[in-house]
Amino acid sequence: MKTIQKLFIAIVALLAVPMTGQQLPQFTQYMFNTISVNPAYAGSREVINVTALHRNQWAGLDGNPTTSTLSFHTPLNNERVGLGLSYISDQLGFEDTNYIYGDFSYTVPVAEETQLSFGLKAGFTHYRLQNPDSSDPFFNANFNSWKPNFGAGVYLSSNTWYAGISSPRILNTDLNEGEFQALERNSYYAIGGLVLDFSLDIKFRPAFITKFTNGAPSTYDITSSFLFYEKIWVGASYRFNDASNFGAFVDFQITNTLRLGYAYDLPTSTIRPYSGGTHEAILIFEPRLRKNTRFYKSPRYF
Numbered sequence: 001m002k003t004i005q006k007l008f009i010a011i012v013a014l015l016a017v018p019m020t021g022q023q024l025p026q027f028t029q030y031m032f033n034t035i036s037v038n039p040a041y042a043g044s045r046e047v048i049n050v051t052a053l054h055r056n057q058w059a060g061l062d063g064n065p066t067t068s069t070l071s072f073h074t075p076l077n078n079e080r081v082g083l084g085l086s087y088i089s090d091q092l093g094f095e096d097t098n099y100i101y102g103d104f105s106y107t108v109p110v111a112e113e114t115q116l117s118f119g120l121k122a123g124f125t126h127y128r129l130q131n132p133d134s135s136d137p138f139f140n141a142n143f144n145s146w147k148p149n150f151g152a153g154v155y156l157s158s159n160t161w162y163a164g165i166s167s168p169r170i171l172n173t174d175l176n177e178g179e180f181q182a183l184e185r186n187s188y189y190a191i192g193g194l195v196l197d198f199s200l201d202i203k204f205r206p207a208f209i210t211k212f213t214n215g216a217p218s219t220y221d222i223t224s225s226f227l228f229y230e231k232i233w234v235g236a237s238y239r240f241n242d243a244s245n246f247g248a249f250v251d252f253q254i255t256n257t258l259r260l261g262y263a264y265d266l267p268t269s270t271i272r273p274y275s276g277g278t279h280e281a282i283l284i285f286e287p288r289l290r291k292n293t294r295f296y297k298s299p300r301y302f
Contacts, residue, residue, distance in 0.1 A: 024099075024168060024187060025067040025090050027055060028237055028247040028263040029282050031207045031223060031302060035071045035084050037189045038166035039103040040119030040155035043075035043082020045300050050285040058267070060276035063093035073103060080107050082117070098126040101168075105155070114158045121151035121168055125184055147173045149184065161194035162302050172214070187213040195227075195301045203227040205235075205301060217241050225249075227301070233261070244268050245278070259284040 027033055033053055034041040050072050057065040073084030084103030089096075101123030110116045129143040153166030166189045173184040193207030204226055211219045218241065225235025233251035238244070245268055251261035265278035 025055065025065070025088065026211070026219065026221075026239075027053065027067075028265055028278070028280050029053070029249055029251070029261055030191075030209050030221065031193060031205075031225075032251070032261065032282055032284060033069065033071070034164075034191065034302070035073050035086055035103060036069060036088065037168050037209075038119060038153035038155055038164050038191065039084070039121035039151060039168070040105045040117040040153040040164060040166065041082075042073040042084035042103040042105040042119060043079075043107070044105070044115075044117060044155060044157060045073070045286065046075055046079070047286045047288055048072075048074040051282065053280065053282045055278065055280040057265075057278045058275040059279055064275075065090070065092045067091070081105070082107070082119075094130055096128040096130075100124050100126070101151075110156075111158075114156070117155040117157075119153040119155065119166070121153070122148070123150075124148050125169075125173070127184075147184070149173055153189075157302070160196075160301075161192075163190075163192040165190050183215075185214045185216065187211055193223075193302055198226075201229050203301065207302070223247075247278075249280075251282070257285060257287050259286075 024037070027036070030037070033051055035049075035051070051069070053067075053069045055067040057067070068089045069086065071084065071086035073082060075082050082103070082105040084105075086099070086101050086103065088099040090098070101121050103119060103121050105117045105119040107115045107117040124146050126146050127143065149169050149171045151166065151168035151170055153164060153168070155164040156162065167186055168189070169184055170186050171184070172186055188211070190210045191208065193205060196204045198204050204224070207223045207225075209221045220240040221237055223235055223237040225233050227233050231253045233249070235249050237247040237249070239247070245265045247263055247265040249261060249263035251259055253259050261282040261284075263280040263282075265280070267275055267277070
């Protein structure tokens with residue numbers, strides 16, 4: 001136990017030195033949580049959307065990373081403006097980072113069934129690093145700070161495909177400004193996907209997300225999933241980077257307004273023998289209004 005504790009204390013210490021930085025968490029079910037990385041996505045579901053997600057990474061390790069998110073976004077009455085609000089809590093050992101950000105999007109039609117959305121994101125990042133053992137000569141630090149940041153994105157979509165680029169955190173901010181640096185480095189994302197009809201009851205959806213962060217390895221996620229009878233998503237994913245892993249997920253449309261999903265990741269890196277894998281659960285609530293209102297739309301696949 002003490003050895004594992006020392007391992008994660010070392011990870012936290014490395015995250016605080018100038019050559020590294022704080023990064024936004026990554027998700028296996030990213031295609032159902034796009035608002036976390038691209039503000040232009042706000043309102044694109046064309047209904048009110050509330051999404052809750054919890055991720056328990058490298059289960060079984062003491063001090064392992066855990067992430068919880070809660071987001072809300074909706075179109076306004078004119079349907080060109082979308083607003084959103086999101087909260088992310090990311091924990092690793094003695095390190096705790098919280099993000100509270102608002103989203104704004106504006107959409108313009110560029111073709112009969114194609115829309116181009118521009119988005120802005122702004123809010124605050126709260127960073128806390130607290131070592132309960134103040135006598136530890138290896139790591140003795142306690143930090144607590146709030147820092148503002150902002151982001152931007154572009155999202156192009158139709159009923160059958162989408163693509164987007166974004167930078168949810170543009171400023172390189174030192175969240176600590178103390179003995180160690182804890183830099184919130186800007187990241188750039190590219191996303192894309194499409195839906196293909198295999199039959200009346202089966203649809204195929206490939207998707208990808210790439211992430212580029214200054215001073216950190218790039219990541220590339222590819223995902224393939226099938227939708228059966230407009231009720232069940234079943235898919236698999238693979239992440240390419242220094243912590244690559246396989247993932248699989250299943251999402252079930254419980255009612256017209258409620259969807260529940262679960263994903264499991266198996267790491268392929270050196271941490272595999274010490275971890276029980278990664279578990280991720282997602283709950284999506286989309287209260288649809290009556291069909292004769294302008295906010296009722298046909299089912300969306302992304």
